[in-house]
Amino acid sequence: HQALERIIEDKIVLHLVKSQEQKDGKPYIAPEQIEQELKNRVKRLKDDGFPVRTVEDLYRVFQDDYGQSRKEARQFIKERMSVDKYMWGVVYRQRVNSWVTPQQARYYYKANPKQFSMPLEVTFRQIFIKRGRPDAELAIEAVEKGLVDGAPFSELAQTYDEAAFEGEPERAGRRKTRSFEELKGWLFPIPQKLAITKTGEVTSRIDTAAGTHFFKVDDVVEGTPKSFGEALEEIQDQIRGDRRLNVRKRFLAEHRQRTRIAIFLPPLPDSKKSGNNGKN
Numbered sequence: 242h243q244a245l246e247r248i249i250e251d252k253i254v255l256h257l258v259k260s261q262e263q264k265d266g267k268p269y270i271a272p273e274q275i276e277q278e279l280k281n282r283v284k285r286l287k288d289d290g291f292p293v294r295t296v297e298d299l300y301r302v303f304q305d306d307y308g309q310s311r312k313e314a315r316q317f318i319k320e321r322m323s324v325d326k327y328m329w330g331v332v333y334r335q336r337v338n339s340w341v342t343p344q345q346a347r348y349y350y351k352a353n354p355k356q357f358s359m360p361l362e363v364t365f366r367q368i369f370i371k372r373g374r375p376d377a378e379l380a381i382e383a384v385e386k387g388l389v390d391g392a393p394f395s396e397l398a399q400t401y402d403e404a405a406f407e408g409e410p411e412r413a414g415r416r417k418t419r420s421f422e423e424l425k426g427w428l429f430p431i432p433q434k435l436a437i438t439k440t441g442e443v444t445s446r447i448d449t450a451a452g453t454h455f456f457k458v459d460d461v462v463e464g465t466p467k468s469f470g471e472a473l474e475e476i477q478d479q480i481r482g483d484r485r486l487n488v489r490k491r492f493l494a495e496h497r498q499r500t501r502i503a504i505f506l507p508p509l510p511d512s513k514k515s516g517n518n519g520k521n
Contacts, residue, residue, distance in 0.1 A: 251324050
């Protein structure tokens with residue numbers, strides 16, 4: 242359902258983009274901008290350790306993992322760029338106040354002390370669902386529902402984690418301990434999320450280039466808190482980010498009320514009937 246909600250939100254913004262294109266008489270995103278974004282994605286994946294070196298490699302990833310042709314991949318990227326450009330260039334610029342007063346920053350710092358203390362070490366369990374897996378969305382929804390219903394994290398891991406999907410449930414959900422120095426090399430935003438998750442808590446879904454992750458933190462070795470001065474820039478970014486999120490929610494809610502939305506989707510397959518955790 243979350244995936245469907247994101248699709249609906251994107252379609253609302255893309256409708257506004259189309260109106261803007263008609264008004265301006267030119268494409269909202271030019272072909273050369275798409276080419277540059279393709280190159281940027283290649284660089285990001287390469288830096289994250291993925292075997293992607295050229296744009297042609299990236300097209301093969303779209304084909305192998307998502308079943309998208311070159312044309313479909315370019316259209317997907319164009320739409321993603323259009324949504325981002327509209328939100329940043331029109332909505333956030335007009336509605337988000339970027340000025341953070343010293344009083345606001347100080348209050349945020351005092352209200353969120355753990356957020357500005359970088360832990361030294363964390364012990365956790367993980368559920369990883371690989372991007373492109375046939376039952377990925379069903380597995381993600383099942384994990385989210387299981388967490389809400391209070392199912393043990395280890396049991397969910399042994400059912401839905403990638404290791405379980407590959408037939409080795411005994412490897413799923415094992416306790417791991419990593420220093421935050423080691424975690425610096427992990428995909429964004431995993432290190433940042435683990436740094437602010439308390440002992441006993443489970444993170445919300447974390448989407449990365451590789452797939453979707455859930456973490457349960459079993460123990461944290463705390464470090465030295467940052468001073469207000471050291472944390473100031475981070476605080477300002479966080480406050481602005483919270484403002485953008487609130488503005489986005491209000492903006493999309495306003496336009497949903499004015500927009501007729503019709504959903505034409507076949508019923509989802511019953512995961513219980515698929516057998517073997519979604520394998521055919």
